[in-house]
Amino acid sequence: MKLAIVGTGYVGLVTGTCFAEMGNEVVCVDIDAQKIDKLNRGELPIFEPGLEIYYERNRREGRLHFTTSLEEALPESEVIFLALPTPPGEDGSADLSYVLGVADQIAQWMAAHPETGYKIIVNKSTVPVGTADRVREIFESYGLTPGEQFDVVSNPEFLREGVAVDDFMKPERVIIGTRSPRAAEIMTQLYEPFVRQGNPILVMDERSSEMTKYAANAFLATKITFMNEIANVCERVGANVDEVRRGIGLDSRIGKQFLYAGIGFGGSCFPKDVKALARTAEEHGYAFQILKAVLDVNERQRRLLAERVYERFDGQLEGRRLAIWGLAFKANTDDVREAPSHVIIRKLLEHGADIVVFDPEAMENTRAVFGDAIRYARSMYEALEGAEALVICTEWNEFRRPDFQRMRDRMARPLIFDGRNLYHPKRMAAMGFEYYSIGRPHYPPHTNPDPALLASTTDGKTSA
Ligand SMILES: NC(=O)C1=CN([C@@H]2O[C@H](COP(=O)(O)OP(=O)(O)OC[C@H]3O[C@@H](n4cnc5c(N)ncnc54)[C@H](O)[C@@H]3O)[C@@H](O)[C@H]2O)C=CC1
Ligand SMILES: O=C(O)[C@H]1O[C@H](OP(=O)(O)OP(=O)(O)OC[C@H]2O[C@@H](n3ccc(=O)[nH]c3=O)[C@H](O)[C@@H]2O)[C@H](O)[C@@H](O)[C@@H]1O
Numbered sequence: 122m123k124l125a126i127v128g129t130g131y132v133g134l135v136t137g138t139c140f141a142e143m144g145n146e147v148v149c150v151d152i153d154a155q156k157i158d159k160l161n162r163g164e165l166p167i168f169e170p171g172l173e174i175y176y177e178r179n180r181r182e183g184r185l186h187f188t189t190s191l192e193e194a195l196p197e198s199e200v201i202f203l204a205l206p207t208p209p210g211e212d213g214s215a216d217l218s219y220v221l222g223v224a225d226q227i228a229q230w231m232a233a234h235p236e237t238g239y240k241i242i243v244n245k246s247t248v249p250v251g252t253a254d255r256v257r258e259i260f261e262s263y264g265l266t267p268g269e270q271f272d273v274v275s276n277p278e279f280l281r282e283g284v285a286v287d288d289f290m291k292p293e294r295v296i297i298g299t300r301s302p303r304a305a306e307i308m309t310q311l312y313e314p315f316v317r318q319g320n321p322i323l324v325m326d327e328r329s330s331e332m333t334k335y336a337a338n339a340f341l342a343t344k345i346t347f348m349n350e351i352a353n354v355c356e357r358v359g360a361n362v363d364e365v366r367r368g369i370g371l372d373s374r375i376g377k378q379f380l381y382a383g384i385g386f387g388g389s390c391f392p393k394d395v396k397a398l399a400r401t402a403e404e405h406g407y408a409f410q411i412l413k414a415v416l417d418v419n420e421r422q423r424r425l426l427a428e429r430v431y432e433r434f435d436g437q438l439e440g441r442r443l444a445i446w447g448l449a450f451k452a453n454t455d456d457v458r459e460a461p462s463h464v465i466i467r468k469l470l471e472h473g474a475d476i477v478v479f480d481p482e483a484m485e486n487t488r489a490v491f492g493d494a495i496r497y498a499r500s501m502y503e504a505l506e507g508a509e510a511l512v513i514c515t516e517w518n519e520f521r522r523p524d525f526q527r528m529r530d531r532m533a534r535p536l537i538f539d540g541r542n543l544y545h546p547k548r549m550a551a552m553g554f555e556y557y558s559i560g561r562p563h564y565p566p567h568t569n570p571d572p573a574l575l576a577s578t579t580d581g582k583t584s585a
Contacts, residue, residue, distance in 0.1 A: 122145045122200060123145070123146045123199050123200075124198055124201070125201045125202065126202045127150045127203050127204065128204035129149040132278050132280065133151070135169065137149040138176050141175070141179035142179055146184050147184060148197075149185070149187050152189060171287065172286050175286065195227065196234070199239075199307070200240070200307065200311065201227060201241070202245050202276075203223055203243065203244050204245045204278075206219050209393040213396035214401070215247070217252060220246055225259050227242060228260045228262070239271065241304050242260070242274070243276045244273070244276065245277070247277060247278075247335070247338070247390065247394055249331065250332050252331060253273045253298065253331065256273045272299060272304035274299040275296075276295075276298065277333060282454040283451060283452060283454045284453070292315055293320055294321050295321070296325065296333050297322060298327040305324045335394055335398040339395050339415075342391040342415055343411060344380065345380075346418050348366065349382050349383070349559075351365060352560025355560040356560055361560070361561045361562060362382045382542070382560045383422075383461075383541055384540035384559070385419045385420070385461050388458060392459045395415055398412060399412040399413060399416070426514075428468075430538055431469075434509075434510075439473035440473060441473075441510075442477065442508050443469060443474045443512060444505050445477070445514060446513045447515025447516070447520065448483040448486075448515065449482060449517075453482075456486070457486045457487055466491065469512075470494060476494075477496045477497075477498050477504045479501045479503070505528055507532075509536065510538060511528070511536070515541065529552075529553065535555060541559075546564055548574070551570060551574055552566075552567075552571070
């Protein structure tokens with residue numbers, strides 16, 4: 122099939138590349154000329170594991186193209202996906218100007234080219250309930266007839282950054298929101314190769330489909346937030362949230378995933394989607410109490426680690442050197458949108474701390490936000506040089522088994538605030554570290570740490 126993807130960001134680029142991998146001919150469109158130039162030169166603008174191999178192959182074989190011209194992409198395309206931003210507006214509701222603006226451009230073009238034939242406009246962006254109807258009305262306002270010249274489909278995306286390619290290639294379910302049998306048939310054909318293992322393609326009405334996306338994200342954000350609250354209580358009553366997580370996760374009604382307590386959820390979607398759903402409910406006269414609590418608790422959780430650092434130093438952070446490991450909002454991505462690390466850095470900077478950061482992939486994106494206000498180390502160990510504390514914000518694998526001896530040698534003080542619960546509290550104490558994590562007991566550090574223990578936990582692989 123011939124497809125256009127409008128918006129070549131995290132979702133659009135993965136969608137376009139994976140559809141091309143299944144043999145479709147795909148044109149990706151973006152208004153960002155630099156991004157398109159880069160993609161046409163053979164460089165990926167984002168870090169996403171597994172994407173490169175498909176991108177290179179499909180470009181080479183001529184199935185994947187990139188352009189800044191929507192008009193160039195439209196004539197041939199039978200299905201046009203919108204993977205455009207839907208950022209939160211001032212009141213928390215989703216800003217639909219990108220989606221509706223592009224829909225208008227497409228409708229105008231189609232009205233001027235009636236010979237072009239039937240096309241499906243698929244909304245992949247996360248949009249409030251009723252958006253498919255609004256898009257359909259735009260097309261109708263240009264005299265185009267639904268079912269004959271066009272159909273509008275809601276097809277929410279559930280991929281996670283960092284595992285986006287796997288999620289797209291093997292979705293647990295595909296949701297197709299349309300009441301048009303013609304559009305449903307074409308969309309089903311398009312997705313069948315992705316669900317050969319038997320996962321379902323669910324066809325439903327547009328509004329239920331749009332709501333399904335918000336309900337999924339809001340539920341997951343609530344699950345994480347619930348665990349963060351359990352963790353906060355664990356700390357106060359002397360329980361260990363990791364044990365509790367294992368204990369409840371084995372109950373299949375609860376499930377093992379998304380139970381990791383930490384420094385609050387971030388990323389470009391959970392915060393904005395929870396806000397948008399709360400706002401939609403409010404607009405319809407319903408106060409969605411749980412979501413309000415989720416947003417409040419998450420704000421508090423994102424400040425937690427910075428407050429702990431502040432208290433540990435009795436409010437004296439001026440000029441104190443602090444190292445940060447991990448900037449991305451989660452591991453395996455370069456994305457720093459709504460990253461908890463940035464909230465923590467901002468708080469620490471307010472108190473005059475001297476911050477040195479390291480992240481394997483998100484340095485450039487962080488530099489674009491903080492510029493010269495912080496310093497950027499070339500390695501995880503370099504960041505520790507002279508630091509009075511280390512704050513861990515992202516669960517990158519390389520932080521899981523560091524050379525603890527080397528860390529101690531470089532740090533001015535063996536003090537760690539771990540927002541991702543990467544290490545064992547007791548073992549850290551035995552190695553002489555003062556170690557704080559989330560929802561787990563704190564043990565006073567041994568004054569004479571066992572050198573054998575320090576040596577045995579090093580992997581010696583990473584170099585500064
Ligand atoms: N990032 C994620 O993991 C997921 C995001 N979503 C949703 O997908 C949508 C897109 O999200 P991302 O890909 O993360 O955003 P993004 O910001 O990475 O990409 C959006 C792209 O659209 C381009 N763009 C803006 N206006 C345009 C126009 N008029 N014509 C052509 N291109 C235009 C931008 O230059 C940018 O490259 C959002 O609604 C988001 O909520 C859904 C599932 C997962
Ligand atoms: O709509 C979206 O954009 C996407 O949002 C999330 O995906 P993503 O934001 O990429 O990443 P997640 O793995 O869901 O993590 C989100 C945040 O929650 C945090 N998290 C996640 C899981 C957990 O147990 N604990 C926890 O604190 C992560 O650190 C991160 O800050 C959803 O998981 C996707 O299904 C959805 O498509």
